[in-house]
Amino acid sequence: MRASLFITCYNDTLFPETGRAVVRLLERLGVQLDFHPQQTCCGQMHANTGFRTEAFCQAKRFVRLYQDRETVVVPSSSCVAMMRDQYPGLFEELGNEELRRQFTALLPRVYELSEFLIDRLGVDDVGAYFPHRVTYHASCHGVRALHLGDRPWRLMNRVRGMEQVALPNLDRCCGFGGTFSVKNAEVSSAMLAVKLQDVVSTGAEFCTALDNSCLMHLGGAMHRQYAGMKTIHLAEILAGTEAFPAEALA
Amino acid sequence: MSNAAQHHPVPDPHRPVLDPRYAQPFPKAVLPVLRNPQLRKNVAHAIDVIQAKRARLVTEKADWQQLRSAGAAIRSHLLENLAAYLEEFEARCTEAGGMVHWAADADEARRVILDILREENASEVIKIKTMTSAEIQLNPFLEAAGVHAYETDLAEIILQLGEDEPSHIVVPALHVNRSQVREIFARRMGLKDLSDDPHALTAAARTYLRQKFLTIPTAISGANFLVAETGSVVVVESEGNGRMCLTLPRTMITLAGIEKVLPRLQDLEVMLQVLARSATGERMNPYTSLWTGVTPGDGPQRFHVVLLDNGRSQMLARETERQTLRCIRCAACMNSCPVYRQTGGHAYGSVYPGPIGAILTPQLMRMHHAQTLPFASTLCGACYEVCPVKINIPEVLLELRSQVVNQERRQGARFFDPMYLGLRIANLIFSRAWLFHTAQFCGRIGLRFFTRGDGWIHSLPSIGGKWTQTRDLRGLPPQPFHAWWAERNRTGRQEAK
Amino acid sequence: MSATVSTRRQILDRIRAATQSVAKAPDELAGAYTALPRSYVRRGGLTQQARLALLIERLREYDAEVVECGPDQLPAVIAAQLDESRKRIFVAPPGLPSTWLAPGFHWKIDHDLPAAEIEKAEGVVTAASCAIADSGTIVLHHSAGEGRRVLTLLPDWHLCILYASQVVETLPEYFSRCRRPPTLATYISGPSATADIEMTRIKGVHGPRFLHVILVDDLGAPTILN
Numbered sequence: 018m019r020a021s022l023f024i025t026c027y028n029d030t031l032f033p034e035t036g037r038a039v040v041r042l043l044e045r046l047g048v049q050l051d052f053h054p055q056q057t058c059c060g061q062m063h064a065n066t067g068f069r070t071e072a073f074c075q076a077k078r079f080v081r082l083y084q085d086r087e088t089v090v091v092p093s094s095s096c097v098a099m100m101r102d103q104y105p106g107l108f109e110e111l112g113n114e115e116l117r118r119q120f121t122a123l124l125p126r127v128y129e130l131s132e133f134l135i136d137r138l139g140v141d142d143v144g145a146y147f148p149h150r151v152t153y154h155a156s157c158h159g160v161r162a163l164h165l166g167d168r169p170w171r172l173m174n175r176v177r178g179m180e181q182v183a184l185p186n187l188d189r190c191c192g193f194g195g196t197f198s199v200k201n202a203e204v205s206s207a208m209l210a211v212k213l214q215d216v217v218s219t220g221a222e223f224c225t226a227l228d229n230s231c232l233m234h235l236g237g238a239m240h241r242q243y244a245g246m247k248t249i250h251l252a253e254i255l256a257g258t259e260a261f262p263a264e265a266l267a
Numbered sequence: 268m269s270n271a272a273q274h275h276p277v278p279d280p281h282r283p284v285l286d287p288r289y290a291q292p293f294p295k296a297v298l299p300v301l302r303n304p305q306l307r308k309n310v311a312h313a314i315d316v317i318q319a320k321r322a323r324l325v326t327e328k329a330d331w332q333q334l335r336s337a338g339a340a341i342r343s344h345l346l347e348n349l350a351a352y353l354e355e356f357e358a359r360c361t362e363a364g365g366m367v368h369w370a371a372d373a374d375e376a377r378r379v380i381l382d383i384l385r386e387e388n389a390s391e392v393i394k395i396k397t398m399t400s401a402e403i404q405l406n407p408f409l410e411a412a413g414v415h416a417y418e419t420d421l422a423e424i425i426l427q428l429g430e431d432e433p434s435h436i437v438v439p440a441l442h443v444n445r446s447q448v449r450e451i452f453a454r455r456m457g458l459k460d461l462s463d464d465p466h467a468l469t470a471a472a473r474t475y476l477r478q479k480f481l482t483i484p485t486a487i488s489g490a491n492f493l494v495a496e497t498g499s500v501v502v503v504e505s506e507g508n509g510r511m512c513l514t515l516p517r518t519m520i521t522l523a524g525i526e527k528v529l530p531r532l533q534d535l536e537v538m539l540q541v542l543a544r545s546a547t548g549e550r551m552n553p554y555t556s557l558w559t560g561v562t563p564g565d566g567p568q569r570f571h572v573v574l575l576d577n578g579r580s581q582m583l584a585r586e587t588e589r590q591t592l593r594c595i596r597c598a599a600c601m602n603s604c605p606v607y608r609q610t611g612g613h614a615y616g617s618v619y620p621g622p623i624g625a626i627l628t629p630q631l632m633r634m635h636h637a638q639t640l641p642f643a644s645t646l647c648g649a650c651y652e653v654c655p656v657k658i659n660i661p662e663v664l665l666e667l668r669s670q671v672v673n674q675e676r677r678q679g680a681r682f683f684d685p686m687y688l689g690l691r692i693a694n695l696i697f698s699r700a701w702l703f704h705t706a707q708f709c710g711r712i713g714l715r716f717f718t719r720g721d722g723w724i725h726s727l728p729s730i731g732g733k734w735t736q737t738r739d740l741r742g743l744p745p746q747p748f749h750a751w752w753a754e755r756n757r758t759g760r761q762e763a764k
Numbered sequence: 765m766s767a768t769v770s771t772r773r774q775i776l777d778r779i780r781a782a783t784q785s786v787a788k789a790p791d792e793l794a795g796a797y798t799a800l801p802r803s804y805v806r807r808g809g810l811t812q813q814a815r816l817a818l819l820i821e822r823l824r825e826y827d828a829e830v831v832e833c834g835p836d837q838l839p840a841v842i843a844a845q846l847d848e849s850r851k852r853i854f855v856a857p858p859g860l861p862s863t864w865l866a867p868g869f870h871w872k873i874d875h876d877l878p879a880a881e882i883e884k885a886e887g888v889v890t891a892a893s894c895a896i897a898d899s900g901t902i903v904l905h906h907s908a909g910e911g912r913r914v915l916t917l918l919p920d921w922h923l924c925i926l927y928a929s930q931v932v933e934t935l936p937e938y939f940s941r942c943r944r945p946p947t948l949a950t951y952i953s954g955p956s957a958t959a960d961i962e963m964t965r966i967k968g969v970h971g972p973r974f975l976h977v978i979l980v981d982d983l984g985a986p987t988i989l990n
Contacts, residue, residue, distance in 0.1 A: 026697065029748045030707050031741070036748035052752045057697040063690060065646060067668030071694035078698070103665070161648035190605040194645025196686070201294050201643060202733035207301050207609040208645075209737065237738030240723055309962070316963040333804040340800045347786040350779040351793055363947065369772040379768060421969065422960040438960060445962050465961040469969055476970070481879055497945045507917065507956035507971030514913040515879055525775070530797055532945040536936040537804065539951075543899075550822075551899035551953035554971065556913075559947040564876065565912045566948075576775045583782035 018138065019049045021086040023079075023127075025093045026058035032229045038256035038263070039092050039130065042145075045256075046138060050090075053082050061099040066196045069107070076107050077116060084119045088137065089127045092252050094227050095195075097129040098162035129159070130252055131168040131227060141171040147254045147263055148178030152221040154212075154235070155188040156228040169227060169251065176254060182219040189215075193234035209238050216246065223249045283432040283613035286404065287632050290616020292639040297614040306442050310434075310611045313441035314602045320548020321599065321653075328544065337537045339657035342593035345530055346583060352495040352528045353574065359498025363560025365570045373403035376575050380405065380487070380520055383571055384414050387518050389485040395502065395509045396420035397489025398436050398596065399522050399575060401618040402631075405487075416487065417479055419508035421472050428455040434612030436619065437546045437598040442611050476508065486512040486567070490523035491595070492538060493572070496531040499559040500572070503542060505552050513556050519567035524575050526592040538595060541655035545597035578631035587666045591626050593656040598623075600650035600660060606643060615640060622650035626663040634670055641667035685730045704749070711743040718742035806940070808898070808933025812983060815897045815933045820979065822900025826954035827967070828975040835982055838925070839863045842889070845923055845976055855885035855915055859908020864889060864925065874915055882914060887921035888972075893946075895931045896938050901953040902926065902977070903938065905946045913950060922972040928983045 020043065024036045043050055060075030079100075083089050091097050101124065108117040134140055153173060159165045173181060192198070192208025199205075216224050216235065224239075226232050229250055236248035249263065257263030284290045300306060325331050345352055357367045370376035384392065392409070394400065394416050406416045406427075418427045422440035426433055429451040433439030440448075449463035452471050461471060488509065492501040500521050502509050513519065529538065543552045561570050582588045601607045601621025612620030617628040617637060625644055629637040641664050650660045681687040696706045717724045724740040726732070734740060746754075780787070788796045810818060820830045833841045843866035846854065853870045855877070865871050872885055891909035895902050902924055904910045916922055932938050956971035967973055 024748050026703070030710070030743065033744050033746060033748035033751055037751060040752075052749070054749065054753070055700045056749075057700060057703045058693075060697075063694060065665065065668070066686075066690060067641075067665075067670075067672035068690050068694070069669045069672075071690065074694060075697050102662075157645070157647035157649075161652060190645050190647035190649070192605070192645060194647070197642070197645045199730050199733035200686070201297070201606075202736055203294070203301055204297050204606055204609055204643075205645075206737040207307075208605055211609070233740075234738065237734070237740055240739040240741075241725070241737065313963050316959075330804040333802075337800070337802050337804055344797060344800055347783055348788055348793055348796075349783060350776050350787065351790065353776065353779070369768040369775055371771045371774060375768070375771060420960075421958045425960070438963070440960055441963070443961075445964075448961055465964040465966050468961055469958060469966045473969055480970070481883070494945075497947070499945075499947070505956065506958045506969040508969070510913065510917050510950070511970050514917060525779075532942075533936075533939045536934075536939045537802075540804075540935055547959070549953070551896075551901050551951065553952065553954040553957050555951040555953075557946065557949040557951075562906075562948050565906060565914075574775075576778075580775055580778040580782060583779060586786075 018047065018088075019051070020088040020090045020133070021083065022050055022052050023056055023059075023083070023089050023091045023096070024052070025091060025096050028092060028229055031233065032250065035092055035229055035250040035252050038250070038253040039090070041261070042143060042252060042256040043090070046140065046143060048138070053086075055082055059096045059099050061096055062195055064099065064103050064107070072103075073107055073111060076104055077111070080116055080120045080123060084123055087126065088133070089123075090130060090133045091127065092130045092227070092250065093229065094129045094156055094159035094163050094165065095230055097127060098158040100124060100127055102162055129163055129165070129227065131165055131172060132163070135168045135171060142175035143172065143255050145176040145255045145257055146178050146259045147176050147257045149223055150180045150182060150221045151223045151225050151254065152182045152184045152216060152219040153187065153251075154184055154191065154216065154224055154226040154231060156226050156231045157188070157190050159227050160188045165227070172251070172255060179254070182221045184219055184224075185215045191231045191234055193230050195230070198234060205234075209234060213238050213242075213244065217244055221246065223247055225249050225251050225254055227251050282430055283434075284616060285401070285432045285613070285618050287617050287628050287637040290637070293614060293616070293643045294639060296616055297610045300610050300614050305444065306611055307609060309442050309444050311608055313435075313438055314608060317438070317548050317602050321544060321602070324544045324548060324550060328540075334537055334541050335655055335657055338541050338595075338655050339593065341529065341534050341537060342595075342656045343590070345528055346526065346589050346592050349525065349528070349583065352530055353525060355495040356493050356498055356528055359496070360560055360572060361498070363498050365498065365560040365572055368571060368573045370573055370575050370577070372577050376403050376522065376573055376577070377405055377408045379573050380522065381409065381412055381414070383518075383520055384409070384485065387485050387569075389518075390414055391483050392416050392485045392487050393479055393483045393512050393516065394418050394423070394486065395488040395504070395512045396423045396439070397487070397522060398433070398618050399489045399524055400487065401433060403522075403575070403577065405522075417476075417483070419476055419480070419512060421469065421506060421508075424472055424475070425451060428452065432613060433618060434620065435598060435601060436596050442613070476511075480508075480511040480515050484517040485520070486516040486518070487520045487522065488512060490521050490527050491542070492535065493523055493528045494532050494535070495528050497559055499532070499557050501535065502556045503539070503552050504554050504556075505547070507554060510554055510556055513558065514566045516567050518569040518571075520571045520573065522573045522575060524577070525579050526594075542595055542597050545599035545653065545655045578633055581633060582630050587663060588630060590658050591623075591630060591663055593658050594623050594627065595656060597655055599653040599655065603649040603653045605647060605649065606645065615643065622660045623658070626660060626667060629667055629671075634667070634674060638671045638674070641671060689730065704747070707743070707747050711745070714743055804936070805934060806936040808937065810897070810933050812928070816928055816931060816979065818933070819895055819897035819900060819931055822897065823975075823977055826900060828900075828955075828977055830977045830979060832979045832981060835980055838978065838980055839866065841978055842866050842923070842925070843868075845978065846887075846889075849887060849921055849976075851886035851921060853885050854887045854889055855882055855919060856889050857909055857911025857915060860889060860891065861909070874911055879914060879918065882918045885919045887923065888915050888919040889923045890916060890925070892924050892926050892930065894938050894941065895926050896935055897931055897933045898935065899953050901935075901951050904950045904952070906948045906950070913948070916950065916952075917971055920968070920972055921974040921976070923976045923978070925978045925980060927980045
């Protein structure tokens with residue numbers, strides 16, 4: 018099985034450890050990974066802030082780079098949601114028939130990480146070991162745009178040594194919302210305060226999710242407040258084994 | 268503009284401004300609210316109650332999704348054929364003895380209503396709650412013209428006597444708690460010994476209104492639905508004040524947005540099933556009234572309908588915007604909204620707050636005002652999930668954001684705005700991998716200055732400061748992922764760790 | 765029509781211009797309407813017995829009192845209900861069957877009574893047009909036996925006589941039953957209520973606080989015991 022990793026602009030820059038975990042995990046599962054060296058961004062930040070013209074540029078570029086890849090794996094549900102929800106409209110508006118066809122052919126081959134594991138590889142036991150207490154935050158794009166359903170739990174339930182604690186109001190938005198976090202920083206912080214209360218109340222050591230965007234926001238507040246918890250992307254949990262524990266602990 | 272200035276009363280600094288032309292931008296308007304624990308608690312409590320009730324009933328309703336699909340289809344069909352259905356409604360209503368008036372904007376609607384009231388020699392009217400009348404700011408206008416409008420809905424009385432504004436379209440006084448209501452009623456109704464028990468408060472309101480219902484001969488209502496097939500009007504309520512206003516007076520004036528029409532009576536079988544469940548978490552609200560024109564011997568013998576455009580017809584051209592008008596004013600969207608939960612309705616600066624307000628208000632204003640509202644959302648999608656007529660609110664929000672940005676670009680308004688600059692630079696950076704990598708390198712160097720010993724950034728200038736107000740940011744890692752990958756390939760594949 | 769004739773033209777022209785690419789031609793409109801997808805539940809699946817039981821359950825959920833009887837027992841049951849109410853003055857619509865006007869009470873028959881007179885009544889007795897079991901809704905079309913709308917609004921106590929044959933399970937069934945659309949209707953699903961103060965549900969703001977229903981078995985089925 019071959020797959021091409023689209024790491025996403027913010028993971029590349031801010032969370033390379035998530036990328037390393039994805040590589041470790043998928044190679045352990047026998048996937049032959051490649052990485053397009055020209056990749057940058059899917060355009061979500063621009064599209065969501067109203068900068069459609071700029072988002073077009075990035076969308077076109079993404080399709081050109083990946084049109085001949087067999088499968089694309091993306092460890093970020095919001096980026097995949099961008100492609101599924103907004104790219105069709107963008108390409109329609111652009112009026113470039115060839116690009117639109119290429120995109121339409123490519124889209125079914127783009128997978129968020131948990132979708133890739135469950136649907137494409139057909140595995141839920143990835144051989145992971147993570148002996149900690151963990152609570153899972155269901156990112157909005159994963160729940161409502163990608164309809165991930167129980168995929169994250171099917172994966173988490175097979176992680177050896179891990180104790181899961183249910184997060185109250187787990188699918189309530191954390192308040193990040195991309196540029197909302199700075200354009201409406203105060204409301205974002207109010208939503209974060211409420212979310213953090215729920216997260217800390219679980220008594221877990223780690224809060225995990227499928228999106229580092231939410232985790233950056235939650236983790237940033239945890240760090241500021243000495244909350245006694247950390248965030249970790251689910252890929253890093255799944256990549257950890259007894260022999261080679263998840264990097265977050267290092 | 269001069270007309271607006273004439274009818275805009277002297278602003279009371281303590282009274283929330285729900286006129287989008289004068290309201291503060293959303294990021295500013297929320298600040299006092301976020302610092303008000305009482306209000307945030309009141310809002311959260313109210314929406315939790317409705318949400319829980321709604322969730323139970325939706326789970327119970329096996330055909331809920333099919334009802335939503337039908338609701339969306341009926342409303343879309345109606346909007347696509349609005350002219351034909353409006354004409355049909357007008358013809359049937361007129362045949363049944365109603366008088367139909369058309370108002371292009373708020374100003375015209377107010378004047379038409381005042382003209383009717385003058386014909387009736389009315390110095391007082393009783394009103395059923397209608398957000399449409401708040402949209403056109405009817406009460407202050409009538410007051411200035413010597414006509415006092417008595418609100419009869421309990422929440423509206425609380426707001427009217429408390430000189431306050433609605434913060435929700437179904438439960439407009441949800442931001443007010445019982446002791447606040449007690450204080451308002453005791454003061455304005457002269458009831459010094461009034462307790463704060465909701466039963467006592469409600470009884471006080473009932474007494475306050477009874478004589479008004481029996482003596483004031485002119486009433487103003489809104490409409491939940493207008494039925495084209497029959498020319499009927501449908502009003503949905505809980506308290507009975509609507510029924511009072513609909514049956515006792517001599518003259519009834521119904522104000523309704525042009526989008527309130529349904530093609531056939533049968534369509535109520537969908538709308539009524541989804542409306543009550545969404546709005547109040549009930550299978551059906553206590554009282555729904557339907558009437559057609561004038562019925563001799565029963566109810567008002569003079570009946571007027573004022574059909575209001577006020578920016579709606581401008582929204583019909585494209586499906587992306589047109590879907591906004593499907594709204595049946597159930598408020599499920601604001602009840603599910605994590606932003607609204609923290610801010611309540613006043614911060615939106617409009618009688619239509621929450622997710623629907625964020626898309627409806629700017630469009631009614633033809634995008635000249637309320638431009639911060641489309642950004643008052645994290646695009647979490649909870650609203651779309653609950654909307655009984657499947658308005659894809661996130662899709663409309665994105666479209667409106669794009670329109671606002673283009674507007675600002677054309678005006679050259681924000682050329683040096685850090686956000687605009689940053690995004691244009693980011694686009695350039697993302698256009699070439701080498702630019703992206705260089706920018707990462709520069710960012711790492713630049714941010715080193717702000718990175719403390721623990722490897723985290725606690726304070727940043729400019730836009731960055733909006734992040735670090737309440738959150739730390741981990742310092743940029745020394746090696747981006749792509750560099751790690753490239754190095755790994757150069758040094759040969761390591762064993763999978 | 766009023767002085768807003770030119771506004772009317774303006775608005776309709778604007779609408780037509782905006783929707784010209786999607787609006788149906790007049791002869792296609794009805795067809796487009798009929799083709800709208802309706803896969804929601806139209807007809808209920810409950811047996812007659814279950815349907816009546818559901819209605820009773822819903823009515824009792826919002827504190828309406830329900831008694832059942834056969835057609836022959838109706839006048840006696842009405843008298844008993846009126847007796848239990850401890851009220852004396854009742855208003856009735858002009859078309860109410862005379863056998864329902866139990867003796868021993870002060871009856872005001874509504875021949876265009878002024879509101880002030882109706883205010884003096886302590887209760888009202890009416891027939892109904894239909895009831896919808898799913899939502900516990902009583903439907904009044906304000907015929908001669910149901911009375912003007914004000915009659916079931918001002919008094920504090922309402923006794924409604926409903927026949928089993930008038931009960932449907934779902935709201936769509938009610939609409940498909942209406943041979944002609946009603947011009948006047950009131951749908952009652954509980955006593956007046958408000959939750960405007962801290963979401964605390966208070967009953968009986970305006971409109972009858974007390975609803976009593978007599979469910980008359982005119983279908984020949986065995987009556988359901990309370």
